[in-house]
Amino acid sequence: MYLIVNFLEQSKLLAAKRFVLQREYFDTFKQAFPNYKQLLQKGIYQCIIYFSREKYKAAYCAQRGSLYYNTDKLEIIFNDFKELDVTSGDIHKRLRRHGYVKGWINRKDKIYLPLVCIIEDEDDFEEIRKNMPSGVIRDSDFLARLRKLEKQNDWKGMCDLFEPLEKIREKDIWNDPDVLYGVGFACSKMADFERERLKEKGYLENKRRYRELCIEILKRCCELDSHNYSHVLALGYRHYKNVLELTQPKGRRDGNVKKEIELALEWNNRALELNPDSIKAHYRIGRIMDKRVDNYRYSVKQWSKEVFDAIEEMEFNAVGHLEKAVELYEKIGEHEKAKKDNHREYVRSLYSLAKYYCEKTQMNDWLYQYYLLNLLNGQFQIKQIMEQDKRNLNAAKEYIDKCFESLFNTKPNPDIDFTHLASQYDENSELKKLSIIDMLYRMGLIYLYLYFMEVIRGKNSSINMEEYGNKAGTYLRAAKRVANLYRSKGVNRRNTYYINNWLAWYYILTGNLKSAEHEIKGAKDGYVKCTYAIVLLLFKQDSKYTLAEQILEPLLNDDKSRSRAAVLLACIYRLSGQEQKYSRLISGIAQKHNMWARRFIAKIESERNKR
């Protein structure tokens, strides 16, 4: 038998020359080596000592020593050491790997690396002690080399095998679809864009190079083997990623979205022709069609019934594909490989559907309308909220709950420790299929809308009201907490005011205006400023009206927020009796503002005229 002992620091070893393993540390040891007595009875041939706090320092080999143990503790006394030419860090790394391979480290069963490890086999011990390069010398064909590098996610290594890739046409592998597919796949991974690095010199050019090579290589694969679903799907995936990269906020803008959307649809549809049950293709088509709706919306100059019909049809198709992806996934047997392979697409389809149905409602407009009408003593009728909205919200709730359950194997419930869940989720990259912040935010928003519906139906309108409110608040607060946790770790520094915005709405709905104000006071985005303005209005104080007015007036020049700001300003003018300003504002409303603003102003005007 061989022992490997973890001392914290070198000085402690040299001073004490003994190591005692007891209490919880001995328990960890016993968990990893339940038959330790039998093993230790065989005698110890050699012992390595490494220092976990000083990984750069050399490990030691104990030349002589003695060992005592009973059921409570293990004690080792060292008489003589020899410094090795291997660092403690190397020993630690090799030992951990060995522990996982042998199964005595098992995160699932919460068995971690003990401070003392027993190595039974001399070869294993020597491999650790000598820190020999893993694996013997190998010669492999391209496919085997690609597979090995792929397992290590070494996309650059895969591409480097065939550099310069610009000359790949001249190489023999140009006629080998299997090898080309591996290279194309690696290029696709290398082309993946991270917006945080957008400003790095040469970054965009580098990404473009791999993108273009990927498309060239994968097209060749499809030429050589046009009936191969994987090749076609991979090409479709590249175009799909291009669409996402070109449309994400602060993403790259060095491409033609419209063209990429068409290409992504073309190749993913081809993949569907080859495999009509492809969950990945259905999901991607669904997402791209959704992007096409957005793109189409921006390009419309003249809105008409035909335009609305066209959008509705596109949305219908997008939802159809996403729902098909969900349906196909749920048909897969519990232990089939496809279940694991397509889980990411399933979860994301559920999330996309929840998001779609949530955004399909016009609850944000209803919220404004409800509070502004209340302020102006107007009448807000529950009937105004269409049945369709209720159905959409229920569908969104169903999808988001299912999404959560599928991702975490537990039903969503406000008692879960989400910060703990997030840190666990974070450690397991396998699970990284969806941003947990997005998930919690979306859950909070859906429950907030449901809560709002109950609120406007009157106090204690249903037994669900408290539950919805509680869930909305919990999930939104959890989303914020997780975002802060990530920010403190430096993992994700994205702006989370969109969460604060809805949390503020939650506080408005629960009548806690101070908290609402606190939540969004310093916001810079127009839509959050509008929420802030409504909070100020709800205080019903002149000083707050003035502050709200100051915040909103500059927003009249903001393309995204001007209609909402105009409506809010109109209300302030009315409430503060600034009739002149009010008249001037509503006289221009038809030209500059959207349908919602025009309708709302028309409504309050007509109610005023009635009075």
Next chain:
Amino acid sequence: MRVDRLDETLIFESQDKELFLSCFQEPRKLPEYIEKEILKLVFDSLKLDINGNDDVTLLIKRLPTPFINKVIFDVESMFSDEMSLYSDGVHESAALYLGRHLSYLMYYLPVNVFKVWKPLVDLQVKDKLKWKMRILDIGTGPGSVAVGIMEYYRMMAEAFPYLNFVLSFVLLDGQREFLTIAKRLINSLTAYMPPNLFVSIEESICRTLDSPEDISVSGEFDLITMSNFLTINEMRNSQNAVAIVSALKDSLKKDGSVIIIENGIKNNCLSFKTIRNDLVNQGVYNVYSPCNGIWQPKKEYSCTCFNMVRCFWEIPLIYKFLRDHGLKKGGRYDVPFNYAILRKDGKTKYRAEGNNRFYVQLKDLREYIDRTVNVKAIIRTVIDRGDKISVSLCDGSMDLGIDDDSSAVWIEPVDKEWLVKKGLNLPIVAAEKITLKKVKVIAHGTFVVIPRLRMQGSTEIEIEY
């Protein structure tokens, strides 16, 4: 590369890989200085004057024609049956080599020099070679193995000038003439060694090993080598082989290795494998390489299959000259041989694989006809057929006899060019571990179905050295 502080073995760093792959990549070339020193020794023995500035081509041309003719005659006839068998059916090596030592030196030394590289690489890849080696070379002959080891260490010493290497030989042979040649050759070659490689002959023992009692050497060795010592040409050695090699165990360090190298002739192969099997089955040694079990450690050996390893080399100048003057032998670019590395510490080059979930054992292949499978095995033998090669595999799950070659598992002949196009950089060499993924099993044979493997476009090939 670095030296382990505890056991003094040489440890690879990952970037050293290229150097060792070069052992397989290009054919080996006998350095001109070795050929020159061989010729200088011949000139000296023939008491001919020599101009030290002459190169090998000039030197060899100056050899007397009758001597050249004698060398050619000796080489062609030395191991033919009528010359080597005496009336009692027992070889007398003294008679066999009588007056032929120089011929043997000129022809058999070059061909045997690089054979020892393969076992040395086997030991090296698993960090079993040391910077300082004490070597007992049994049946030294003109010094082929010693020269081969010196050349291997020279390559390392040049690649790693910051390390020191020490080789200390004890030479043992029944022929005093051979020992004289070997000592002179080794000593003269030390002049060509880099300054960080120290080579010395600790002792040379002239003794015929007729029984285990004849082995009395002082101290223990890191390496004990025997090349063409157990061959049936050396009948007495062959008869006493098991006892002799068993007795050597006491002279071997606990982490030492015995390297046995034999020529690639079928009868020799049978004799060699029988000796190996006895040594292992009697528990004297374990096989370090080749012939490791892939799926479970091999504790007993009964296989006597006929296979060989090949060493690729460039025909040396002396051979070319002799062939130009009528020698029929010596035209092969691949030198076939057999070898075994035996140890007493139970260590093997390839450890048994723990997980065979996705692989099929060779003995079960016939149940997978027309299916695509994954296979892991040791390359038993490789047959070069010009543009194509045939490869036979063994994973330890089947025991074959000397004539059972057709029952072995073979990969259907594949184009060498196709393998290169697939990205295999090195020639496929026997005794290495091969992993084939997505290979098709096809039925071969008319009356008995013998499974064969067919490489496909999607087949992944990986060879471990």
